[in-house]
Amino acid sequence: DTAVSQTPKYLVTQMGNDKSIKCEQNLGHDTMYWYKQDSKKFLKIMFSYNNKELIINETVPNRFSPKSPDKAHLNLHINSLELGDSAVYFCASSQGWTSGRRNEQFFGPGTRLTVL
Amino acid sequence: AQTVTQSQPEMSVQEAETVTLSCTYDTSESDYYLFWYKQPPSRQMILVIRQEAYKQQNATENRFSVNFQKAAKSFSLKISDSQLGDAAMYFCAYRSATTPSGAHYRDNYGQNFVFGPGTRLSVLP
Numbered sequence: 001d002t003a004v005s006q007t008p009k010y011l012v013t014q015m016g017n018d019k020s021i022k023c024e025q026n027l028g029h030d031t032m033y034w035y036k037q038d039s040k041k042f043l044k045i046m047f048s049y050n051n052k053e054l055i056i057n058e059t060v061p062n063r064f065s066p067k068s069p070d071k072a073h074l075n076l077h078i079n080s081l082e083l084g085d086s087a088v089y090f091c092a093s094s095q096g097w098t099s100g101r102r103n104e105q106f107f108g109p110g111t112r113l114t115v116l
Numbered sequence: 117a118q119t120v121t122q123s124q125p126e127m128s129v130q131e132a133e134t135v136t137l138s139c140t141y142d143t144s145e146s147d148y149y150l151f152w153y154k155q156p157p158s159r160q161m162i163l164v165i166r167q168e169a170y171k172q173q174n175a176t177e178n179r180f181s182v183n184f185q186k187a188a189k190s191f192s193l194k195i196s197d198s199q200l201g202d203a204a205m206y207f208c209a210y211r212s213a214t215t216p217s218g219a220h221y222r223d224n225y226g227q228n229f230v231f232g233p234g235t236r237l238s239v240l241p
Contacts, residue, residue, distance in 0.1 A: 033229075041155075041233065043207065043209075043231035044231075104151075107161035109159060
């Protein structure tokens with residue numbers, strides 16, 4: 001009965017490869033997010049997406065692209081991986097952009113990506 | 117641009133004692149949300165407590181409470197009766213209440229969700 005799940009939990013790959021991280025939420029939420037946490041623990045939002053609109057943090061390289069097959073899934077595709085992409089990537093979801101006054105984001109367990 | 121500062125990279129507390137983690141933020145917005153998240157070694161991000169900026173009353177969740185000072189832009193977390201399981205990284209987070217629309221929101225999107233650098237809390241037996 002996991003609320004937000006991510007696969008894989010660990011991903012080790014070579015520079016230049018293309019990889020994907022999957023995220024699924026069973027909370028019935030409308031909005032999903034991707035965050036990057038670097039080695040110094042800084043968390044930075046990358047994308048927000050609901051079934052109508054994708055909003056991208058302008059600092060995210062276009063090698064990163066979110067893809068949503070349906071409302072419960074938001075996968076992260078990364079092309080031409082670089083050493084600096086090594087980090088922990090968190091998926092999260094919330095009821096809406098600013099629905100009601102709750103705004104709580106539920107986080108997945110994270111995926112540790114290591115680029116060699 | 118919104119910023120969140122946590123001035124204490126590391127803190128320690130004796131079991132059963134009380135500890136306060138500090139957080140200050142900077143924003144020109146009047147409506148926003150503040151959160152404290154806990155990240156134990158398991159890496160899971162867990163929401164500890166939330167505060168709506170329009171509410172004057174400080175939020176409380178069991179042993180966790182906040183001291184929200186809107187004018188001072190301060191949002192500290194108090195943990196009472198500390199337990200070994202409280203040991204974790206604690207992140208203060210800011211979220212804009214702006215409804216997403218228009219170029220301005222998109223151009224400044226990274227500033228609408230901002231996390232502080234975190235405070236590592238150790239609990240000593």
